Amino acid sequence: MSTPAPPSASTPQGGAPPVRTVFCQNCGGSVTIRFVGRTINVVCGSCGSILDAADPNVRVLQGAQNAINQVQPLIPLGTRGKWRGQLYEAIGFQRRSITVEGQEYSWAEYVLFNPYRGYRYLTEYDGHWNDATPVTGLPTPQATGAQYLGLTYKHFQTANAVTRFVLGEFPWQVRVGDRAAVKDYVSPPYVLSEEKVDGEVTWTMGEYVLGKDIWKSFHLPGSAPAPIGIYLNQPAPLSASWKELWVAFVMMLMCVGIVFFLDEALAAKEQVLDRTYRYTGPPITGDPSFVTPVFELKGRVSNVEIRTETDASNQWIFINYALINSETGAAYDLGREVSYYSGSDSDGSWSEGSKNDDVLVPSVPAGHYYLRVEPEGDASLGPVRYSIIVSRDIPPFPLFLAAFFALLIPPILIGWRAFSFERKRWAESDHPMVTTSSDDDDD
């Protein structure tokens, strides 16, 4: 009682974290406990028995695991790497599984440890990885999801997870056969997992990470296995926020509107010819074609509208137009058809076609022009009266329409792509998206 103990018995001032080597009471193999004090259970690497690391006699808590020689963790235990800015060592590994509709799905969990910053976990399923840490706040469960730190997570799946295989060191009591009720809530790239054991709830926050980043950080040989399928919190590729995209669309549409109204206000809309003719059929001799008087197009290069107004009634007329520059001989050649039919039948009255037509001749320079007109028709249907009205610099409505569709197509494509990605994601969940089509792709 009164003999002073050596000072070394007090606070140790440094050194490596205490390491202890013990012998497995099941198979006699030597087992190293790398983080004495932190580690609660350690698994014998030779026979797979689970040992009580806190017990001085390292008693066996659970017997050997048959799979000990078959399971090879992708990250070998003892591997160190700089992960998320800090040095971590892979110290524990477990395989757990859930059974859904008779099908067993199993995944791997790696325990990472840093003596200062504590534990974090890497989970792997079919090449998909998650970096998981304990949550600091308590998520609030809701009817269809959970709320956590301002983000809404949607419920994905509820299942019973069973521990199938364990290896290495664990900071908690672990047994093969352990069961936990697991609920996953997703908000890609995050997943909130709620695990319930004996009424006590633990929440973990996972973030989707790339296998190749893990391979790089932990200097693993070869390359990370390619992920298969779509994982529950895998971020959608080339994803864009819906709202942002539609706001951009509406804003650009408004710009199109501004250009349209400016053009409406500023375009010359200058009429240069208005002539009326009558088509009664091809002449007995000679050619049906004729020319109009010369008219002048002024100003800058602009479009020229050729409008054909007829009194066609159950008739058709086809006109070959040539807009010819009387000075240079340059011509714009085009053919227009006007036809209008109407009548009535058992469904009521109907009509087809139009009495009028207009066309925009593109980019015509200023100069003196005339039109060569060559009408064709069916004289047996009676004569057709037609007016030819030529104007320059007319607001080109089809151009604006084309711009509208050019702007609309990307959001539709992106939306469709995102929708089909989400449909595949949720197909694996408790809440598959309802589809109207009757496809049942099972991939």
Add this chain to the structure above:
Amino acid sequence: MRRSFFCPSCGARVEFMWSSSVQTTCEFCRSILVRHDVDLTLVGKVSDLPPDVSPIQIGTEGRFNNDNFAVAGRIIYEYDQGAWNEWHLVLSDGRSAWLSDAQAQYVVTVASAETDLPLQDVLYPGKSYAWNGVTYQVTTLTRANYRGVQGELPFEYWDKERATFADLRSTTGAFATLDYSDDEPKLYVGEMVDFDSLRLTNLRAFEGWS
């Protein structure tokens, strides 16, 4: 402020670094010593402590809520999932706070003056309580054993048999502990903290880990 005494058990020099401290342990013989006005009373002895795993040690300094603190002592508890440390922090104004290191998850709490506290047997995981406008939910009930003490503590604390703790959390990371180790329940409130945010210095060095 620093007061020197001699250990009544082994005669070694024992110093109180903090005026608010009431109890300390002799560095040499692990006697638990309680300070009365001028002398020290030997009240017990600390048995062998579990392996030291915390990166925190007596003398570690850091920052919390824009205030400096120094680690003066600790209480060690043991439960079925291992041991944990409640490090006694002395803040710059001399008040006490606690930094708990359980499985390397860090929580800083201070004693609350709240007296209207629930009794132990009405608690269950999931039950909610509100103190000072913050709603907490009971997450875990821990039955622990007192395992030992080290350094300076703001009260007399030794030789406890069993202690029950209830941990409570809020949705935003606020943390509360109901301590049932004494006759009257005591409430500690604070928050879960990120190791790096404490900007700790004079830590234990772990070889091979920086």
Add this chain to the structure above:
Amino acid sequence: MLTKLYAMYGAAVLATLTFGVYRGWSFASVDEVKNVPQSVRDNPGSYRSAYSGYRRYTGGK
């Protein structure tokens, strides 16, 4: 990121539209012919239009 890309694309569409409107672009199918002789004015039948010879199916015989 994708929104930015879309905005850039949209800006290009707008620029093209504005330029097209200014330059009098059109989607109409028009054949440009060079050096039409002056004589066409006096003898329109001598011109061979790319669209002549059109014979339309009229539904009946």
